[in-house]
Amino acid sequence: MEAGDRFGDYVILKRLAAGGMAEVYLARKSGLRGFTKPVAMKVILPHLSSNERFIKMFLAEARLAVHLEHAHIAQTLDLGEVNGQYFIAMEFAHGVDLQRISSQTRKSGRLLPLPYAAKIVSQIAEGLFYAHTKCDAAGQPLGIIHRDISPHNILLTFDGLAKLIDFGVAKAKVTFMEEEEGVLKGKFSYMSPEQIRGMPLDQRSDIFALGIVLWEVCTGAHLYRESSELLTMEAILRKPVPRPRELRGDMPPDLEAIILKTLAKRSVDRFQTAHDLHVALEQYLSRSGWTVGTQHLSEFMKKLFPEELAEIRDLLQSERRRAEEEERRQQQQFVPWEPYQEMEEERREQQQEQLRAATSTPSPAAAAQPGSKPARRQRGEQKTPAPLLSRLTLVVVVLLVALAAASVYILLQSSSANDAVVDSQAVRPTSGSLEVQSVPSGARITINGSDHGVTPARIEKLPLDLDMTLRLHKPGYEDLLMPVLLTADNHQQVIRARLNRR
The missing domain is CATH 1.10.510.10 (Transferase(Phosphotransferase) domain 1)
Incomplete structure (x- = not known):
């Protein structure tokens, strides 16, 4: 197998070793949200994978080894078979x-x-x-x-x-x-x-x-x-x-x-x-x-x-x-269902229907056309009072104002949401900083082998999402080593250390 090949749920990264029993590869297993875990994968050679007696012994012993969890034993993480080839995935040490x-x-x-x-x-x-x-x-x-x-x-x-x-x-x-x-x-x-x-x-x-x-x-x-x-x-x-x-x-x-x-x-x-x-x-x-x-x-x-x-x-x-890039591309291709958008459209249609119904109803007190004779009032029919026309006109005006206000509100909300997305993208940090203090002060600071002065100090423009090792050295005291990882969500960190005398 070559780098980039898929083997079951794993992607081959590099061939590490080969022997008479198996080939060993550095591989990774990916998960949700860009999660990835490196493993050392031992793939049993074909002539042994096809031997039923060997596979029976191999599986029996591997099932015991999978229960061993200790800091000084490389842990067995997975055991399986892909296209007739048996493998065992171990912690990559x-x-x-x-x-x-x-x-x-x-x-x-x-x-x-x-x-x-x-x-x-x-x-x-x-x-x-x-x-x-x-x-x-x-x-x-x-x-x-x-x-x-x-x-x-x-x-x-x-x-x-x-x-x-x-x-x-x-x-x-x-x-x-x-x-x-x-x-x-x-x-x-x-x-x-x-x-x-x-x-x-x-x-x-x-x-x-x-x-x-x-x-x-x-x-x-x-x-x-x-x-x-x-x-x-x-x-x-x-x-x-x-x-x-x-x-x-x-x-x-x-x-x-x-x-x-x-x-x-x-x-x-x-x-x-x-x-x-x-x-x-x-x-x-x-x-x-x-x-x-x-x-x-x-x-x-x-x-x-x-x-x-x-x-x-x-x-x-x-x-x-x-x-992580693969995960971002998959998220961009995903189109979520927006039920609230459909509900908003339905509400608008109902308001428009109500408005059309209100404006199309003929007024009983409408004036007669010029040159025409007044219509004869039926028996028992009462004359429509003038204030009713005013109230009807007022209702129509209120509905129009409410519809206009709702439209403006929706536009403002949409604009605010877009502005918030743009603002959040604009302020996303591209580097981080580290403030290092020690007791006693004056300890030499190195990060991944590079010198950064002595404590106390503030170190700017450090890379994000990179595993770094901070080392504090002061004559007469034990060296202090500490892992550091700056991320976009945590790009400013403070480290306060107390050094122990030798």
Whole structure:
């Protein structure tokens, strides 16, 4: 599929990736009043979509994954089929996978900062614990295990959030391939010993795989990648784990101890829950004095991948404007029914009929034509008094005045309504302003990377309907980052911030 193609209720925007199971696209789903939502759509390849056994497994696992709603798990939003092709639509997490992040840092001659690596894995462990302990409506554990944790399946977004992807889909693929070919399938370098042995799996298998990820992003090396799959599995089962400090001299002993515990060969020697691993990593960060928040990870990502951030952001903004323009065109083509206009026309016709009837009635006291004889009055007929003619004339005059007044009133109302529309269109703002204050003052203001002086300040001519990030920086204080969106209805905003000391 190409950009612009329709796939069910979705419009394809960009192809993101392709693999042996599915193709992944950035797509949008539109709604009322220009509403549009980007999604990551995974379309199952035709040879698997036509396999009834695989689709049965895929649907069963995806129905479980759709119930997972957590900040560190990419949420499943939709599941369906279009022209025989099955798809799963997931939350679009605008970011980069951990494999590319690690590779990009190595290209620059560096390694991922240890506090950042610990924070990313801590967030993923938090999401894993939520999935591992998820229960159904009756309170029974669902027994969800990811089974395919690797750097490729962990994303770090440009908002500074780590997200685990492919829940449910991975298990369906691995299970199907194992049953179909009778051999073990999957990413061998991230399998647990019990998974290689074909034993029943629990949450500790995912913890082992997450430990491999943590070891690799901290050291910049591969832990289990031998010359063959057989040798790789043999290393996982029997080879001692190299100490991270042997490859990275700044590795603190307490973080190394956490990594080695996750990689214990026996599951009983590891962290027993992902929550235990999450707590251990957060305690390490606290003891080391590192305060790593989403804003730090966000700034790190924006500096590491500036071009990718701009490309997707511009694409989404362009699509949002296009959806809004489509909505405006549809509204212009819509002609509403105006029942009050028909009622007004009926009222006018009734008034005119009454006027015609009043003016066409012959007056009994009308004067005789010149040269004619006066008509003989019938017996019992009384002479019409003169005041009756005056009253009839007065009624006609009143009706004419009322009709004229009604016409003037309608014209004035129509003119006022048109003037109001013109006035409202004339004063629609084309830019916005932002007044920024801080305690203490003197903080440097940047908006989307552009400098705008120091607080207090009033910033004019800012664009409307553009997602902006305001940053306040003052030496000795923590940076403050805040999203800002100016609209035509809210184009003047005031921000008052209190900065915290470091």
